[in-house]
Amino acid sequence: MKRRTLLAATALAIGFGGAAFAQDKTKVGFVFVGPIGDGGWTYEHNQGRLAVEAEFGDAVETVYQESVPEGADAERVLTQMALSGADLIFTTSFGYMDPTINVAAKFPDVKFEHATGYKRADNVSTYSARFYEGRAVQGHIAGKMTKSNIVGYIASFPIPEVIRGINSAYIHAKKVNPDVEFKIIWAYTWFDPAKEADAANALIEQGADVIMQHTDSTAPLAAAEKVEGVIGFGQASDMAEYAPSPRVTSIIDNWSPYYIARTKAVIDGTWESVDTWDGISTGMVGIGEITDAVPADVKAEALAIKDAIGAGEYHPFTGPLKKADGSDWLAEGEVADDGTLAGMNFYVEGITAEIPN
Numbered sequence: 001m002k003r004r005t006l007l008a009a010t011a012l013a014i015g016f017g018g019a020a021f022a023q024d025k026t027k028v029g030f031v032f033v034g035p036i037g038d039g040g041w042t043y044e045h046n047q048g049r050l051a052v053e054a055e056f057g058d059a060v061e062t063v064y065q066e067s068v069p070e071g072a073d074a075e076r077v078l079t080q081m082a083l084s085g086a087d088l089i090f091t092t093s094f095g096y097m098d099p100t101i102n103v104a105a106k107f108p109d110v111k112f113e114h115a116t117g118y119k120r121a122d123n124v125s126t127y128s129a130r131f132y133e134g135r136a137v138q139g140h141i142a143g144k145m146t147k148s149n150i151v152g153y154i155a156s157f158p159i160p161e162v163i164r165g166i167n168s169a170y171i172h173a174k175k176v177n178p179d180v181e182f183k184i185i186w187a188y189t190w191f192d193p194a195k196e197a198d199a200a201n202a203l204i205e206q207g208a209d210v211i212m213q214h215t216d217s218t219a220p221l222a223a224a225e226k227v228e229g230v231i232g233f234g235q236a237s238d239m240a241e242y243a244p245s246p247r248v249t250s251i252i253d254n255w256s257p258y259y260i261a262r263t264k265a266v267i268d269g270t271w272e273s274v275d276t277w278d279g280i281s282t283g284m285v286g287i288g289e290i291t292d293a294v295p296a297d298v299k300a301e302a303l304a305i306k307d308a309i310g311a312g313e314y315h316p317f318t319g320p321l322k323k324a325d326g327s328d329w330l331a332e333g334e335v336a337d338d339g340t341l342a343g344m345n346f347y348v349e350g351i352t353a354e355i356p357n
Contacts, residue, residue: 029086030064033093034191040216040236045092048255055260070095078103082110088266130279132168133309134251136316142210143173144298152203153184154213158356160344162214167348168316184353193219238288250288280310322349
């Protein structure tokens with residue numbers, strides 16, 4: 001009898017006052033498009049995962065799957081994560097959008113966060129960074145430093161995120177160098193060091209002495225390092241091992257604060273489906289150290305652009321701007337709206353390349 005009474009009292013304590021003691025860990029999953037050692041995009045997302053572990057300690061368990069192809073494989077991985085008890089799953093590439101939506105519909109009690117997409121549901125949020133803000137800073141440096149007046153750009157896939165970046169970089173290079181020309185190679189991959197290196201070498205052979213990239217590996221910088229006078233930029237992470245040259249600065253994606261905040265919302269029971277699109281002002285987009293390979297006046301100008309964007313005093317897409325077909329887009333002083341930027345499917349005037357279908 002005494003034993004039964006003790007068990008009952010223990011059960012009541014766990015059910016009420018001891019709820020925190022009995023509660024399972026919050027399980028947070030991450031699906032990565034590349035390897036965590038890519039030195040770029042996936043590396044920084046994994047840094048965010050590690051930040052969640054450091055912030056919450058034993059209260060959370062994180063799991064991840066790296067190098068998951070976009071498509072059916074992603075749906076399978078997401079399903080397995082949900083079935084394994086994940087409470088929150090971050091899917092960290094544009095091509096995971098439909099798989100995320102499909103799996104979320106089957107697991108309404110699991111929260112999903114999809115990076116760089118635009119489809120939401122009651123249990124699916126979207127988040128992205130305004131990478132184009134960092135491209136404006138890079139474009140200014142590129143326009144000032146090119147001697148051949150040819151900037152090479154390695155693009156991944158023809159989606160709005162990538163097209164925005166090309167346009168922003170070109171606008172700001174053209175402002176300071178009317179003779180600048182952009183040559184663009186579409187790699188059709190996020191992470192493939194061999195293809196990225198081949199693209200960089202091809203652009204250098206075409207006369208580019210500045211290499212920009214919207215792909216995830218350090219291969220373009222490694223290719224640039226072999227050719228005297230060619231500079232490049234860190235992409236998604238600092239890639240500082242290539243500083244002071246060819247890497248003269250970088251765009252750094254800082255996901256840690258967002259991942260911590262969204263995990264805390266799940267733990268607290270306050271999570272809601274939202275769209276997040278932050279940039280320099282919140283620190284989600286950072287600019288790495290600008291090295292001494294950049295002239296002091298150019299460095300000061302680039303930092304002034306960064307500061308003006310961060311303070312909300314300047315928008316990289318401010319008119320007058322025309323589209324590549326010559327049609328008017330933004331009038332003098334007019335700023336692009338987020339809807340147009342989010343769906344951007346055109347080049348600005350002066351870019352002569354075609355956008356692939």
